[in-house]
Each structure stands twice: as structure tokens, then as C-alpha cells.
Amino acid sequence: MTEIQNDQELLALFKEPTTKEQAFTSIIKKYQEKLYWHIRRIVISHDDTDDVLQNMFIKVWKGLENFREDSQLYTWLYRIATNESLTFLTQQKKRNSISINDDENGLSNKLKSDTHFDANKLEWKLQLAIQSLPEKQRLVFNLRYYDEMPYEQMSHVLETSEGALKASYHHAAKKIENYILNN
Amino acid sequence: MENKSTEILNELKAISPLLAAMEKVNVFIVPDEYFSDLDERILTTVFIHQDEKNNLQKVPEGYFDSLPDKILSKIKVEKNESATEEIKALSPALFYLKEENTFAVPENYFDDLSDRILNKINGKEREVVSISSVKKWWKYAAAAVITGVIAISSLQIFNHTSNSNKKEIIAASASIPDYIKESSQYKTPEKLNQGIASLSDDEIVNYLETTGSILDEETITKNLDAKDLPNADDYLIDENTLNNFLKKTDAESNKNIQ
Numbered sequence: 001m002t003e004i005q006n007d008q009e010l011l012a013l014f015k016e017p018t019t020k021e022q023a024f025t026s027i028i029k030k031y032q033e034k035l036y037w038h039i040r041r042i043v044i045s046h047d048d049t050d051d052v053l054q055n056m057f058i059k060v061w062k063g064l065e066n067f068r069e070d071s072q073l074y075t076w077l078y079r080i081a082t083n084e085s086l087t088f089l090t091q092q093k094k095r096n097s098i099s100i101n102d103d104e105n106g107l108s109n110k111l112k113s114d115t116h117f118d119a120n121k122l123e124w125k126l127q128l129a130i131q132s133l134p135e136k137q138r139l140v141f142n143l144r145y146y147d148e149m150p151y152e153q154m155s156h157v158l159e160t161s162e163g164a165l166k167a168s169y170h171h172a173a174k175k176i177e178n179y180i181l182n183n
Numbered sequence: 184m185e186n187k188s189t190e191i192l193n194e195l196k197a198i199s200p201l202l203a204a205m206e207k208v209n210v211f212i213v214p215d216e217y218f219s220d221l222d223e224r225i226l227t228t229v230f231i232h233q234d235e236k237n238n239l240q241k242v243p244e245g246y247f248d249s250l251p252d253k254i255l256s257k258i259k260v261e262k263n264e265s266a267t268e269e270i271k272a273l274s275p276a277l278f279y280l281k282e283e284n285t286f287a288v289p290e291n292y293f294d295d296l297s298d299r300i301l302n303k304i305n306g307k308e309r310e311v312v313s314i315s316s317v318k319k320w321w322k323y324a325a326a327a328v329i330t331g332v333i334a335i336s337s338l339q340i341f342n343h344t345s346n347s348n349k350k351e352i353i354a355a356s357a358s359i360p361d362y363i364k365e366s367s368q369y370k371t372p373e374k375l376n377q378g379i380a381s382l383s384d385d386e387i388v389n390y391l392e393t394t395g396s397i398l399d400e401e402t403i404t405k406n407l408d409a410k411d412l413p414n415a416d417d418y419l420i421d422e423n424t425l426n427n428f429l430k431k432t433d434a435e436s437n438k439n440i441q
Contacts, residue, residue, distance in 0.1 A: 024229075028222040036221070040211055053221075054228040061229045116212060123208035146207070148191050170198055177199040 005030075007073040014064055024064070027073070028057060034147070035081045041130075041142045042085040044110040048092075056084040075156040078149075082139065082157060107131045122180070129179035133172050140165055141172035325387050326379050333375065 005013075005026055013023035035056070040049040059080055067076065093106070108131045111117060111124070118124050130138055139158060143149045144165075151162040158165065196203040 021226075025222060025226060028225050032221050032225065033218055036213075036218070037211075044211075046211070046213060046217075054225055057225045058229050058232050061233065114210075114212075116210065122205065123210045126205065127210055144191065145195070145202075148188050169194075173195060173198040173202055177201050180201065 008069075011064075011067065011069065011073060024061060027060070027064075031074070031077050035077060038078060038142070038147060039081050039085050041146065042082070042139070043088055044107055044131075048088065052081070052084050052088050055088075056080050059084070071156065072153070075153050078143075078153075078157040079159075086135070125180050125183060126176065128183070129176040132179055133175060136160075137168050137172040137175070140168040141176070144169050145173075325390075326382075329382075329387070329390065330375065330379055333378075 010023050010027050010030075013019040014027070016023075032053070036049060036053055039052045039056075040046065043049055043052060056077075060077065063080075067073070089107075096106070108128055111127050111131060112119075119128075130141060133141065136158070140154065143154050143157065144151075149157070151165050154160075154165050155162050160168075192203060
């Protein structure tokens with residue numbers, strides 16, 4: 001991936017009708033994998049991730065024209081991806097009439113139905129531990145642990161104060177440690 | 184997965200040395216070549232979506248200026264076409280939407296709908312006063328016909344009496360029904376009228392039910408004088424029309440009997 005174009009240049013190109021599509025293609029290429037994994041960790045299955053990813057880019061295309069220069073494209077994309085993923089989970093829950101309390105179980109079952117799932121392997125235990133967390137802590141943990149996102153950026157994505165995010169991450173990591181030690 | 188940045192790793196070490204020591208393994212598998220054409224697929228999705236939207240939103244220039252004329256001329260030319268053809272010509276979108284049944288109907292709703300409607304109608308009509316008037320009207324129509332039947336039977340018996348001896352009467356009377364034997368006591372029109380007036384509704388209804396064949400609708404209508412009946416359209420306009428008419432005929436029949 002060549003990063004010759006920074007986000008500001010891409011946004012400027014997007015605003016010109018002649019280079020609009022070219023700029024959009026570059027934005028997709030630049031962020032597709034990061035966003036894919038961010039979504040995948042929330043919705044778990046590949047097919048669902050693919051759906052959410054396509055839907056979120058439809059929204060990006062519509063919203064990019066009104067995108068404010070003062071916010072970062074990177075965090076804006078993560079916010080849309082997060083919201084689309086959570087909306088998707090809510091709709092799926094409604095469709096399958098899973099109660100809110102069963103939410104974690106629903107995602108855990110998705111993990112367990114993976115053909116490669118192995119309950120004895122530490123990496124799968126970690127995934128089950130993450131799914132046992134409350135939604136906000138799960139999001140924070142994933143963004144910090146896997147995406148290595150600075151709290152300052154995360155506060156824009158999740159619209160939460162940095163202090164609250166640090167506390168969430170602390171709680172999440174402790175709970176995961178306990179889960180792994182006791183399971 | 185790349186190595187954690189030092190800052191993040193140190194942070195995690197402080198919270199959970201166990202987690203910090205764990206190697207980051209990606210458990211999720213992505214189909215081969217998924218990312219190689221992902222951008223193209225996303226673009227296609229976005230632009231297809233965009234095209235669909237454009238098609239719905241964009242209208243040819245001047246379309247709405249000439250639309251009323253177009254619709255009117257079409258209606259004039261194709262006045263006789265069916266409603267389905269018409270809506271298809273006017274708006275294909277609406278035509279296809281017609282196929283979609285938006286509103287749910289309870290299961291088997293239509294199976295007993297007619298019965299439920301009829302029950303409702305019958306239940307209501309019982310409360311309407313005019314029915315009792317209709318019954319009276321039937322009573323007099325029936326009475327008129329019975330009068331005729333009894334009169335004819337009586338006449339035959341009178342004739343018989345004058346031509347034969349008593350024995351024959353007894354022999355004959357053994358084979359004729361009771362009501363005809365009874366009819367022999369109605370020797371004058373006054374007595375006959377009194378006899379009919381003394382009959383109960385039940386007796387008349389019973390008589391009509393058992394001898395319905397000779398009292399078919401045709402006989403009754405033939406014997407009815409329809410010229411005083413109100414115009415059929417008036418029933419529809421004013422529900423009192425029939426009631427008023429029945430009251431009038433009621434009064435007249437009572438006068439005749441007295």
C-alpha cells in the first residue's frame with residue numbers, strides 16, 4: 001500500500017468531480033483492511049463483516065462530501081464502522097430474538113461455531129474472554145490491544161473521554177486475565 | 184500482527200503481565216484473495232447503490248410540466264381499459280406495488296366472514312320494528328288464501344249435502360280431513376270471517392308450512408294488488424317508506440275485518 005497521499009490530499013481530490021471516484025478508491029484501499037479487522041472483531045463472522053464493510057462505505061460515500069476538515073478521516077471511518085457494526089448486531093439480535101443478556105453468548109456461539117475453534121488453545125480462550133465483556137469494554141479493549149489506537153483518537157471514535165477509556169481498558173484487561181486463569 | 188508499540192505494551196504489563204506476555208495470534212481466517220479485489224467490490228456496491236438512488240431521484244427535464252396532459256390524454260384514449268392495465272400504463276411502480284399485500288389478515292378470516300356478517304345482520308334486524316309489520320302483512324295474505332281454500336271446500340260440502348242422504352255425508356266425512364269437516368260450520372261469509380279471525384298466528388303459520396305447495400309465492404303475488412305499493416327506489420332513500428305503507432295497509436285490513 002503506497003501512502004503517498006495523505007488524508008487531506010485525498011479529501012481535496014474527493015471534492016473535485018473529476019477526481020472524486022479516484023480519491024474514493026484510494027481511501028478504500030488505504031483503510032479497507034484495518035476497518036475489516038475492526039468490524040470482524042465486533043461481528044465475528046466473515047460474511048457479516050463483508051456486509052457491514054460494504055454498507056459502511058456506502059455511508060462514507062454519502063457523508064464524505066460534508067466531512068469537516070477539522071476532524072480526522074481515520075477516526076471518522078472507525079466511528080462509522082463501529083456504529084454500523086453495533087447496528088448490525090442490534091438488528092441481528094432483534095431478528096433472532098436473543099435477549100440483551102444473551103448478547104455475549106450469541107457472539108461466543110459464533111466463535112465456537114468457527115471450524116478452527118479449539119477451546120484448549122489460548123488464543124481462542126482470549127477471544128471467548130473478550131466476548132464475555134460488556135460492549136463498551138469490548139470495543140475499547142479491541143481498539144487498544146489490536147488496533148493500538150491512542151486514547152486521544154479513540155475518544156473521537158467512541159465519543160468518550162480519555163479518562164473513561166483508560167478505566168474501561170483497565171477493567172477489560174483485568175477481567176480477561178481472570179477469565180483465562182479460571183477457564 | 185505487528186508488535187505492540189512500547190507504550191501500549193508497558194501499559195498492559197502494568198495491568199496484566201499475563202496478557203502482556205501472550206503472543207498475539209489472529210484466530211480469524213479470511214478467504215483467500217479476499218483483500219485483493221475488496222476495493223473493487225466495495226466500489227461496485229457503492230456505485231450500484233448510487234445508481235439506484237439516482238434513477239429514483241432523477242426525472243427528465245420538463246417531465247412534470249407535461250405530465251398532467253399526458254395522463255389526461257391517455258385516460259381519454261384508453262377509457263375502456265381495465266384498472267390493472269390503466270395503473271400499469273400510468274405508473275409501473277404502483278402496478279408492481281399492488282402485488283405486495285401490506286396488510287396482514289388473521290388466518291381463516293375470510294372462511295366464516297359471510298356467516299359472521301349474516302349473523303350480525305340478522306341480529307340487528309330482529310330489533311327493527313318493521314319486521315313485525317311484515318309478519319302481519321303475511322298473515323293477511325295467508326288468511327286471504329286460506330279463505331279461498333276453505334270457501335271452495337265448504338261449497339263442495341254444501342253441494343254434497345243438498346244432493347245426498349245423511350249416511351253418505353257421514354261416509355264422506357270420515358275420509359275428509361278435520362279442517363274441512365270443521366269448515367262446514369262456516370255457512371255464511373260473516374261466520375267464515377269470524378272463524379278466520381279466531382285463528383292464531385301459529386295455526387296459520389303451521390298451515391302454511393304443511394300446505395306450502397299450494398301457497399307458493401306465485402299464488403300470493405297473483406292475489407296481491409301491487410299498484411299501491413311504494414316505489415322500490417323510495418325504500419332505499421327513506422327506510423320509513425315501508426313502515427308507513429305497512430301501517431296504512433294494517434289499518435285498512437283491520438277495517439275490512441271489522
